[in-house]
Each structure stands twice: as structure tokens, then as C-alpha cells.
Amino acid sequence: MASVTGTSISMASFKASLAPSSRISNVKSVSFPISGKSFTTLRMQPARFRISCAAKPETVTKVCEIVKKQLALPDDSAVTGESKFAALGADSLDTVEIVMGLEEEFGISVEEDSAQSIATVQDAADLIENLIEKKGA
Amino acid sequence: MAKVVPTRSEVLFLFRSLLRTARQFSDYNIREYSKRRTIDGFRQNRTLSDPDSIASAFSHGKAQLEIAKRQAVVYSLYAPKVKSIMDLKPCNTV
Numbered sequence: 001m002a003s004v005t006g007t008s009i010s011m012a013s014f015k016a017s018l019a020p021s022s023r024i025s026n027v028k029s030v031s032f033p034i035s036g037k038s039f040t041t042l043r044m045q046p047a048r049f050r051i052s053c054a055a056k057p058e059t060v061t062k063v064c065e066i067v068k069k070q071l072a073l074p075d076d077s078a079v080t081g082e083s084k085f086a087a088l089g090a091d092s093l094d095t096v097e098i099v100m101g102l103e104e105e106f107g108i109s110v111e112e113d114s115a116q117s118i119a120t121v122q123d124a125a126d127l128i129e130n131l132i133e134k135k136g137a
Numbered sequence: 138m139a140k141v142v143p144t145r146s147e148v149l150f151l152f153r154s155l156l157r158t159a160r161q162f163s164d165y166n167i168r169e170y171s172k173r174r175t176i177d178g179f180r181q182n183r184t185l186s187d188p189d190s191i192a193s194a195f196s197h198g199k200a201q202l203e204i205a206k207r208q209a210v211v212y213s214l215y216a217p218k219v220k221s222i223m224d225l226k227p228c229n230t231v
Contacts, residue, residue: 091183092145092149093149093152093179093180093183096149096152096153096156097156097176100153100156104160112150112153115153116149
């Protein structure tokens, strides 16, 4: 009979210990989605950094300068990294002249195929960065 | 004789070669003239639509390229020591 009472007491204490543990497990279940969200943003950030670090802003500004001079655009016209040469009014001859001007300005030599694939100011700046890196290495 | 009509990329390649060859001249005047002449010549013939005239303009351009390459070599053999004033870096004096 004494043993029966003993077990009942232990059961009560067990229940009491269960309650806080369940609370803890609830807290754990709440925090899990938070850690899940932060994990996905961490995965996305390196990809974004890679795209924005592709070309230095000074290079892009120099390229914009040369493009503006070549196409005789007024100084306040908006030439950004995303502007396409065709949209600015440049035909294929203008594009070749611009690439020549960039070669002279940066002291690099652009391949024939790479020159054909340049469509925006950003492409040109990235190509210039790559060639300068290869030359320096 | 049937002339070969050049493709767009061939024409652009000729343009680039002419400009590159023009860059090799050590004399400022000839360098600037070659660049100017190729740009003007290509712009003038931009709107040609007759395949015969396109082909003859292209072969004329190729002949000029050969001449320019030869002359670049010859001029470099006899380059004067004194450079043209336009090639010197500008120094601001009061």
C-alpha cells in the first residue's frame, strides 16, 4: 500500500515536470520557422553581392563618359549601367568606335567575339574589369 | 565577274582592323587621318543597298587595309625621334 502512494506521488511530479518541458517544446517550435527564414535570406545575399561587385563604379562612369562623347549626347542625359547602346541611338559602327575608344582608354585589347556581345554599358564595364584583372595577374 | 557580298560581321571586322592598323602609326597626322577617313568612309556607305556597290566598297576597303598595314611597317622603320606636339602630354604653364 505504501508503494502505491509512492507511485502516485511520483506520477504527479512527473506531470509537473512535463508541463514546463511542453512549454519549452512550444518555444522551440515557434523559433524554428524564424531560423528557417533567416537561413533563406543568407543563401540569397551572396548571389546579390556577386552581381553588384562585378564592375567598379569608376569604371562604369568612365565608360558612360566615353559613350556620351562618342554619341554626342548632352551632359545631363541619363546614361547608367543598364542603358543599351541601341537605345541611346548607337548603331553597330558606333559600337565598334566605342569599343575602340575603351581599348585606348584602359589599355586593353578586346577580342572580336566579346566585342560583338556587348549590348549595355554594364557589359562593357564587366568586360573591361575582366581584361584588366587578367592583364594584372 | 560575280563579286562576293560581305556579311555584316565581315564589314565590322574590316572596320575594326582598319582602326587598329591606324592606331599603329607613330605619326600623329597620319594616325588621325586614317581614323577619320575610315569612319567617314564607312558612314558614307552605310545606306548602300545594291549588292554590287556593297561588294566593290568592301574590296576597296580591304585594299586600303593592305596599304595601311604596309605603310605602318615602313613608317615605323623611319620614325622621327621628335614627336608631334599633339602627342606630348599637355603641361599647364601660366
